[in-house]
Amino acid sequence: MKKIDYHLHSSFSEDCSIEMKEMVEGAIKNGVNILCFTEHKDFDYPHEEFTFHLDNEAYTNRFLELKDIYKRDITLYRGVEMGLQKHVLTDIDKFVKAGAYDFVIGSQHCVDNKELYYKTYFQGKTMKEIFRGYYDELLYNITNFNDFNVVGHLDLIRRYSDEAVAYNFHEVMDNVEVILRKLISDGKGIEVNAGGFFYPTAMTNPHPNILKLYKELGGEIITYGSDAHVPQKIGANYEKTMDILKDAGFKYISWFEGRKVEFEKIK
Numbered sequence: 001m002k003k004i005d006y007h008l009h010s011s012f013s014e015d016c017s018i019e020m021k022e023m024v025e026g027a028i029k030n031g032v033n034i035l036c037f038t039e040h041k042d043f044d045y046p047h048e049e050f051t052f053h054l055d056n057e058a059y060t061n062r063f064l065e066l067k068d069i070y071k072r073d074i075t076l077y078r079g080v081e082m083g084l085q086k087h088v089l090t091d092i093d094k095f096v097k098a099g100a101y102d103f104v105i106g107s108q109h110c111v112d113n114k115e116l117y118y119k120t121y122f123q124g125k126t127m128k129e130i131f132r133g134y135y136d137e138l139l140y141n142i143t144n145f146n147d148f149n150v151v152g153h154l155d156l157i158r159r160y161s162d163e164a165v166a167y168n169f170h171e172v173m174d175n176v177e178v179i180l181r182k183l184i185s186d187g188k189g190i191e192v193n194a195g196g197f198f199y200p201t202a203m204t205n206p207h208p209n210i211l212k213l214y215k216e217l218g219g220e221i222i223t224y225g226s227d228a229h230v231p232q233k234i235g236a237n238y239e240k241t242m243d244i245l246k247d248a249g250f251k252y253i254s255w256f257e258g259r260k261v262e263f264e265k266i267k
Helices: 020-029 056-069 086-099 127-144 162-166 169-185 194-198 208-216 238-248
Strands: 034-042 075-083 103-107 189-193 222-225 252-257 260-265
Touching: 020 034, 020 056, 034 056, 034 103, 034 252, 056 075, 075 086, 075 252, 086 127, 127 162, 127 169, 169 189, 169 208, 189 194, 189 208, 189 238, 194 222, 194 238, 208 238, 222 238, 222 252
Parallel strands: 034 075, 075 103, 189 222
Antiparallel strands: 252 260
8 A cells, every 4th residue: 555645844834944855755764655745825824923925936846856856766746735714715716726736735723813723712712612613614614615625634623722632522513514514515525634643632633533424424535644844754653544544434545636536545
């Protein structure tokens, strides 16, 4: 089975300091066969430390250079992780259409223009309100913008809060089901993000129960992403994640070339 990682970053993302060449060499060392960079792009990110601007021309030029240099060692693709926010969907749509990417992740890092990582969005809300608000906005975003391939880390809130990890999120599974049904009907997929293993979740994002529900509803398109920002984490916990997918009923992992989905049998 090929080892395929479809979510990682390099120094073209503001929250990563590692040059793309080092990330490619780390992927090769870790036995990855197919790799897609998904550099961050967020419009109007609500924190003074980051703008998440992406210089697409410089990104593309460096990518093409490395793709040629390492073509005998690894297959490389160029993607983007778009930060979804309802007030900038027109900007997002224009950016994606101009990018000619192989793969687009739609990820919600903010709600009501308040970010999750620093917990600004969490203030003054119960866990139920936090989760429902997150999923309500995500549903709005994927209803009004559809030029993406998969939704990233579908329960990202669990990554940043011990209380969210402990929360009985089955109270909001009705919200999750509506989102999953929408994605399936639109021919979109979800990501199984192994980055959660390095956070208090100690588990994939989304949780295996969400993965099982997606499969039960008829979902088939699912990509693996390490969400690596350092070479050592590229392809991390791959076999463990594949076991979780098999347990949920999946027989194939997905990947994309020129925005078209391909499937690799899980062994």
